[in-house]
Amino acid sequence: MKIATFNINGIKARAEALTAWLDAARPDVALLQEIKSVDEGFPRDLFEDRGYFVETHGQKGFNGVAILSKLPLEDVERGLPGDEGDEQARWIEATVVGASALRLCGLYLPNGNPAPGPKYDYKLAWMARMKARAADLLAAEMPLVMAGDYNIIPQPEDAARPEAWTEDALFLPESRAAYRRILNLGFTEAFRAREPRPGHYSFWDYQAGAWERNNGIRIDHLLLSPQAADLLMDCGIDKAARAGDKPSDHVPVWIELAA
């Protein structure tokens, strides 16, 4: 089963590039972030026509996550628990049943800039809530994939110019420590489990020729529970998507599971 995460940066602007990638990459599951659309505005037909079941958790203008799946999605949950007052659409869960049941979490972790400040406080609080939810899900001891735009550069080798990010919410020590606390619950980060070398990125800024200069960062991750890590066959980054017409500033990252 091929499972991908892709921050599309707006479904209205990305319908063409997204469907072209789906037709070429043919993932069984695609976890999408930044749909920037309300649920009623999401063009479900584009994906249902291609054989996908569609679940969305959107809001007006910003944020928003979605799951596309060739297999039915069950027990869908929207929103990250732990703060009833949080209205930002950044978290969706569902179970997909293939050879065995697999729990999926699609997430768009807050950017957090500028730091310090209220947006950074929200990022850290959100990560604490995510850790609590992840611990609950791990207790089920079933295959679990938490994938999305983490807005975290885990290590210096995950940035072309790490020195440019030292004051940034994506790379501050406190951000990376919060990320490691989640990882250390027992997750395997799929890409690093298979590729130890530097120079692999999932985001290039639209500005300043970042793509042309390969000035990227790796911030889109798939975290696997032990039961899912046991099934990991392969992981990759679809870098070519950044070179297409009207691209997102992120590219898809995918795994192949023996499930």
Next chain:
DNA sequence: ATGGCTATATGTTATAGA
């Protein structure tokens, strides 16, 4: 790099992104 581009809605400007 002092935000150089892109997307959306609040819409000929503001807000957010990373």
